[in-house]
Amino acid sequence: MTGPSPSPAIYDLAVVGGGPAGVAGALTAALRGLRVALVDSGARLGGQYFRHRGVPGEPPTEGFARFARQVRALTERAEVLTGRQVWAVTREDDGFTAHCLGGTAVRCRRLLIATGAHDRPLPFPGWDLPGVLTAGGAQALLKGQGVVAGDRVVVAGTGPFLLPVAAGLAAAGARIPGVYEANGGLGLARHPLLALGKAGEAARHLAAFARHRVPYRTRHAVVAAHGDRELEAVTVARLDRDWNVLDTRRVPCDTLATGYGFVPQIDLGVQLGCATRPDADGTPVLRADAAQRTTVPGVWAAGEPTGVGGRHLSELEGRIAGLSAAADHDDGPGPPELLLRRRARQRAFAAALLAAYPVKDGWRGWLRDDTLVCRCEEVPLARIREARDLGATDARSVKLLSRAGMGWCQGRICGHPVACLAGGDPAAPRRPIAQPVTLAALAELTLEEPHD
Amino acid sequence: MTFEITVDGRPVPALPGQTVGAALHAAGIRAWRTTRFGGRPRGLFCGIGVCFDCLVSVNGGPVERACLTEARPGDQVTTS
Numbered sequence: 282m283t284g285p286s287p288s289p290a291i292y293d294l295a296v297v298g299g300g301p302a303g304v305a306g307a308l309t310a311a312l313r314g315l316r317v318a319l320v321d322s323g324a325r326l327g328g329q330y331f332r333h334r335g336v337p338g339e340p341p342t343e344g345f346a347r348f349a350r351q352v353r354a355l356t357e358r359a360e361v362l363t364g365r366q367v368w369a370v371t372r373e374d375d376g377f378t379a380h381c382l383g384g385t386a387v388r389c390r391r392l393l394i395a396t397g398a399h400d401r402p403l404p405f406p407g408w409d410l411p412g413v414l415t416a417g418g419a420q421a422l423l424k425g426q427g428v429v430a431g432d433r434v435v436v437a438g439t440g441p442f443l444l445p446v447a448a449g450l451a452a453a454g455a456r457i458p459g460v461y462e463a464n465g466g467l468g469l470a471r472h473p474l475l476a477l478g479k480a481g482e483a484a485r486h487l488a489a490f491a492r493h494r495v496p497y498r499t500r501h502a503v504v505a506a507h508g509d510r511e512l513e514a515v516t517v518a519r520l521d522r523d524w525n526v527l528d529t530r531r532v533p534c535d536t537l538a539t540g541y542g543f544v545p546q547i548d549l550g551v552q553l554g555c556a557t558r559p560d561a562d563g564t565p566v567l568r569a570d571a572a573q574r575t576t577v578p579g580v581w582a583a584g585e586p587t588g589v590g591g592r593h594l595s596e597l598e599g600r601i602a603g604l605s606a607a608a609d610h611d612d613g614p615g616p617p618e619l620l621l622r623r624r625a626r627q628r629a630f631a632a633a634l635l636a637a638y639p640v641k642d643g644w645r646g647w648l649r650d651d652t653l654v655c656r657c658e659e660v661p662l663a664r665i666r667e668a669r670d671l672g673a674t675d676a677r678s679v680k681l682l683s684r685a686g687m688g689w690c691q692g693r694i695c696g697h698p699v700a701c702l703a704g705g706d707p708a709a710p711r712r713p714i715a716q717p718v719t720l721a722a723l724a725e726l727t728l729e730e731p732h733d
Numbered sequence: 734m735t736f737e738i739t740v741d742g743r744p745v746p747a748l749p750g751q752t753v754g755a756a757l758h759a760a761g762i763r764a765w766r767t768t769r770f771g772g773r774p775r776g777l778f779c780g781i782g783v784c785f786d787c788l789v790s791v792n793g794g795p796v797e798r799a800c801l802t803e804a805r806p807g808d809q810v811t812t813s
Contacts (some may be wrong), residue, residue: 322782324750399779399783400783402778409775410774411763411775411776412763412776413778414778414780415779415780415784417779417780418778418780418781419780421780421781422758422780425755426751426752426755426759427748428751428755428758430758510774511764511774656778656786657784657785659771659773688785689784689785690783690784690785693783694783
């Protein structure tokens with residue numbers, strides 16, 4: 282896909298990532314007259330949330346019609362480069378160059394990082410058996426590829442994302458022996474204020490579970506996967522508040538979809554020297570100011586890389602970043618107060634979600650000595666313990682001694698668990714809440730529906 | 734509109750726009766690679782290009798992630 286105008290030698294703004302944040306940021310800046318390029322690794326825009334194939338009978342995704350309009354408007358006004366993976370961004374005298382695999386290089390004066398997030402799986406015995414998928418992987422298969430991940434699919438982990446994954450699989454004909462939420466589950470939905478936004482969505486999914494006879498169990502988790510060369514069954518455990526196992530039973534299944542939250546993709550920002558901060562759950566995210574500027578001049582960030590918060594927050598952050606980049610270009614007005622207030626409300630909600638679905642320490646007790654923690658380098662827990670016995674007290678030393686995180690994925694999958702296992706005290710880097718928001722402050726925020 | 738690719742010589746159906754990884758998984762082929770040290774079976778895991786578990790070679794090229802590689806009619810996929 283290309284825009285109508287010939288490619289300039291240097292764009293006013295290059296956006297990396299074509300999900301809700303990137304598309305909103307690119308469109309907002311293009312509407313202000315900036316010459317914009319958007320680069321995305323996928324064959325179609327949409328990121329991890331909007332995965333539509335455009336085939337008849339496809340189940341709708343909330344917000345997709347609006348997103349599709351944004352994409353149409355964007356392609357008329359900007360250069361949209363799909364199927365290109367940006368592997369590095371380098372600084373130049375007059376801006377940046379985004380380098381894509383395959384050779385495309387995009388020169389720009391300003392950069393917006395909107396690279397999204399990926400699932401955060403937790404290790405447990407047998408988690409590397411074929412048939413064990415991340416929840417996002419199962420969703421990508423279903424929505425992006427039209428493939429139902431399995432016949433009998435157990436869904437387990439923590440967070441509200443498990444609900445649409447399980448509901449989608451059930452609606453597509455998979456049998457779901459159970460949805461296992463390791464935390465207390467829908468406590469958040471009962472909060473009188475926060476409930477307004479998401480309870481309706483959750484209630485719809487739970488109604489779908491009732492229709493398809495899908496059991497939804499809180500304080501339960503899959504703590505082991507079994508099978509010879511492929512998944513045949515999982516061990517489901519009842520958990521205490523800290524995720525220690527109380528008792529277990531075996532559940533036959535051919536597929537497991539599992540996820541314990543998300544890891545923002547911040548590599549490009551880190552490459553450029555952007556400062557990071559720990560998100561509410563301790564995960565490093567890019568530090569961004571009120572206008573979504575990172576600490577590196579000329580670099581903005583929006584969406585999950587600045588803190589996991591879902592598509593509404595991502596779109597708002599994208600628009601704010603786009604307006605701020607435009608103001609930097611034309612000295613015109615920056616983001617209006619209204620957008621900043623909406624963002625504050627969404628961020629408060631995101632912070633409350635992270636607080637409601639934490640990863641508790643008890644998962645470490647699910648591992649055995651021979652359980653692989655790093656799938657790529659096949660590093661079992663025993664080798665990480667050895668590294669600690671040799672004196673390694675942080676993730677980096679553990680990595681150097683055990684090779685955990687040194688394989689193909691470069692620690693994207695095992696980074697969080699290795700950091701927890703290395704530090705011994707995963708609570709240490711955790712801040713009580715990333716956004717300094719009290720429930721009283723929450724109550725003062727204006728509630729309004731996003732406008733089309 | 735289904736077309737065919739081969740995986741280690743075995744025919745596998747695929748749909749336009751589908752990735753090699755999705756076509757294999759849909760055909761019930763869930764393990765197509767073994768690990769270097771333990772010889773452990775691997776297939777799709779993250780499904781979005783992050784974990785590198787699903788590596789294949791297409792038409793004799795370098796290894797790539799099956800979950801990101803779009804299948805083309807007649808593709809010859811080899812696994813390791």
